[in-house]
Amino acid sequence: MSSVTVKIPSPLRPLTAGQSEVKIEGATVREVLQKMDSQFKGFGERVLDDGSTVKRFINVYVNEDNIRDKRELETEVKNGDTISILPSIAGGLGSK
């Protein structure tokens, strides 16, 4: 088990009682996010699709690596790593 820091973006902080970061243990990103969901009701629903993948409009980084370029939720974490949850910021005037 590794102890990692999870950085929470401001749109998700109402779920973590305003905390901007949480220390948590886990061996993979999946384990860490599942523990976050156990600790903070509704967290998993905002970040994961049926628990198996990260929602398409959420990016998850381990340090400076996007887990989509690694092993997705099976990406391993080491002691002292930082997991950042980032809402995908997009839009524009186009409608189709």
Add this chain to the structure above:
Amino acid sequence: MIRIPARLQWEIYSHAEGSYPNEGCGLLVGTTDKDKNHTVHAFRPCKNLNMERARDRYLMDPLCQLRVAREFENSPWEIIGIYHSHPDHPSRASQTDTDRAVEIGATVWSYVIVSVRQGKVAGAQSWVLNENEKKFHEEPVVTVSEEGDSK
């Protein structure tokens, strides 16, 4: 309400004009008071990764978002808003803007939209998402001098 120092407003407008005919985007960093009013203290431009439809869509580079969050994590400032431009269109929030903001539940951020016509800034408005209504509402933009006086 969002307060933007004139110098940063100029930086945002310059970025919007420099991005024309494509959409530009970036992050507004600052503080939020107890009444949820934002004050911008720094602007950081980010890449628009939507290469195929850069003229009418933007997708902010998440690595830029990550680095800006890190840059300010030990300061009293944080990301408080998003800027993007609408080339040759009004500065109203579009349905696409609304849909993408609703997806991420971005009710705590100001969305500043800059209209650029023929390469020159034609106006700007700021919008805040009401999650229950799933609609953006306009908020006042106040330009302040470096000393903090309203203009």
